[in-house]
Amino acid sequence: MRYIAIVGASLAGYRAAQTLRREGFDGTITLIGDERRRPYDRPPLSKKVLAGEAEPESIVLERSGDDLGIEWRLDERAVSFDASGLALSLERGGELEADGVILACGARPRPLPGTDGILGVHLLRTLDDSLALREALTTGVGPRRLVVVGAGFIGAEVAATARGLGCEVTVVEALDRPLARVLPPVLGQVCADVHTDQGVDLRLGAGVDGFDTDDGSISAVRLSDGSSVEADLVAVGIGVVPNTEWLDGSGLTIDNGVVCDETTLAAPGVVAAGDVARWPNRRFGESMRVEHWDNAVSMGQHAARRLLAGDGGVDLVYEPVPYFWSDQYDRKIQLVGRVGPDDQVQVIDGSIADRRFVALIGRDGQLVGAFGMNRPPAVQRWRTRLEEGMSWDDALALASEGS
Numbered sequence: 001m002r003y004i005a006i007v008g009a010s011l012a013g014y015r016a017a018q019t020l021r022r023e024g025f026d027g028t029i030t031l032i033g034d035e036r037r038r039p040y041d042r043p044p045l046s047k048k049v050l051a052g053e054a055e056p057e058s059i060v061l062e063r064s065g066d067d068l069g070i071e072w073r074l075d076e077r078a079v080s081f082d083a084s085g086l087a088l089s090l091e092r093g094g095e096l097e098a099d100g101v102i103l104a105c106g107a108r109p110r111p112l113p114g115t116d117g118i119l120g121v122h123l124l125r126t127l128d129d130s131l132a133l134r135e136a137l138t139t140g141v142g143p144r145r146l147v148v149v150g151a152g153f154i155g156a157e158v159a160a161t162a163r164g165l166g167c168e169v170t171v172v173e174a175l176d177r178p179l180a181r182v183l184p185p186v187l188g189q190v191c192a193d194v195h196t197d198q199g200v201d202l203r204l205g206a207g208v209d210g211f212d213t214d215d216g217s218i219s220a221v222r223l224s225d226g227s228s229v230e231a232d233l234v235a236v237g238i239g240v241v242p243n244t245e246w247l248d249g250s251g252l253t254i255d256n257g258v259v260c261d262e263t264t265l266a267a268p269g270v271v272a273a274g275d276v277a278r279w280p281n282r283r284f285g286e287s288m289r290v291e292h293w294d295n296a297v298s299m300g301q302h303a304a305r306r307l308l309a310g311d312g313g314v315d316l317v318y319e320p321v322p323y324f325w326s327d328q329y330d331r332k333i334q335l336v337g338r339v340g341p342d343d344q345v346q347v348i349d350g351s352i353a354d355r356r357f358v359a360l361i362g363r364d365g366q367l368v369g370a371f372g373m374n375r376p377p378a379v380q381r382w383r384t385r386l387e388e389g390m391s392w393d394d395a396l397a398l399a400s401e402g403s
């Protein structure tokens with residue numbers, strides 16, 4: 001293999017390129033990305049960059065000394081792919097025929113229906129989005145009135161950062177609790193309480209019915225319960241969609257992501273990684289697509305090794321335990337494992353009332369997750385145990401020993 005093309009110049013794509021070099025690949029690596037910037041980290045976009053506490057330069061992924069000899073094709077979009085010939089077409093012209101292709105083209109925010117063309121409605125995925133939202137949150141007369149639609153982790157982080165900037169914040173969530181489809185109720189509730197503690201007006205079980213505008217700019221959000229919330233700005237955090245439309249007709253299977261096998265292989269010579277990839281995680285007996293930083297790193301690395309291994313890589317099964325963190329106000333929230341709303345929960349350290357605790361999460365006699373608030377070392381210990389596998393009883397026994 002002499003020529004590898006990577007589509008998506010972000011976290012998974014860049015980590016894949018690093019791994020190719022570390023594994024000794026000395027052929028050509030072309031990294032194609034439709035943003036004009038070199039790869040950067042997205043988590044600070046809703047946290048320190050949005051707060052104005054970190055400069056854009058501080059989030060670039062390349063470190064001095066990283067010399068990967070990459071052929072950069074930035075501000076360039078791949079518009080079609082033929083998986084059988086490993087041939088890519090680029091928007092600004094040109095075809096590439098590679099010996100191997102890594103698909104790391106990520107996901108983009110789902111837009112809120114009815115907001116097209118309304119000024120003051122923001123999505124958040126790129127550095128430019130973050131800088132634009134920051135500008136909007138910090139200019140104008142008096143505190144800005146922000147409505148966040150969606151109480152998932154990104155919406156929650158934007159709400160927290162905006163409160164820190166002195167904004168009046170309302171969070172609107174269609175479900176009865178934040179993260180109701182993901183977390184057991186007691187944990188979703190504490191995620192809600194962290195915001196009400198800080199003066200956020202949390203409207204749960206309320207859908208968005210429509211918008212009022214003033215001269216083309218947002219002025220209020222109308223809710224399904226008949227109420228209306230005045231707004232200078234709206235931030236939308238209602239989930240993401242994988243960037244796969246350009247792969248229609250490629251010969252790959254697309255089903256809410258690029259479908260791969262257990263090893264991250266999507267077709268001979270084609271692997272996928274990060275937010276765009278769906279694969280059967282053997283550890284959980286479940287097909288998953290994970291939209292978290294940690295997975296973009298480890299799957300990018302894994303996919304690069306898998307591609308280099310060729311036919312010899314069938315045993316390179318990718319079966320991580322998903323891990324996620326979120327920073328809101330002075331709380332670090334961490335979740336490791338694959339959990340659901342009906343799982344059992346046991347707080348084993350600290351207390352929910354203090355918003356400082358570790359809870360174990362179990363299902364069918366097995367430990368399936370650990371959730372922490374301001375308890376990073378303990379969560380890391382439980383992460384290792386989850387990777388090793390542990391019964392619920394053994395986990396509780398270990399916890400009662402204080403380990």
Ligand SMILES: Cc1cc2nc3c(=O)[nH]c(=O)nc-3n(C[C@H](O)[C@H](O)[C@H](O)COP(=O)(O)OP(=O)(O)OC[C@H]3O[C@@H](n4cnc5c(N)ncnc54)[C@H](O)[C@@H]3O)c2cc1C
Nearest residue numbers: 008010011012034042043078105106107274275291292293
């Ligand atoms: C605001 C924000 C905060 C976050 N905070 C956290 C956090 O606290 N904890 C956590 O675990 N995770 C967090 N995440 C999630 C994490 O950043 C993502 O999981 C990670 O960025 C995924 O990396 P990726 O490389 O797979 O995809 P992406 O980062 O989405 O990158 C894909 C790249 O491919 C480009 N692309 C798409 N299609 C094409 C094409 N056809 N041709 C060329 N280029 C293309 C895209 O423009 C993009 O640059 C956050 C994400 C956001 C947006």
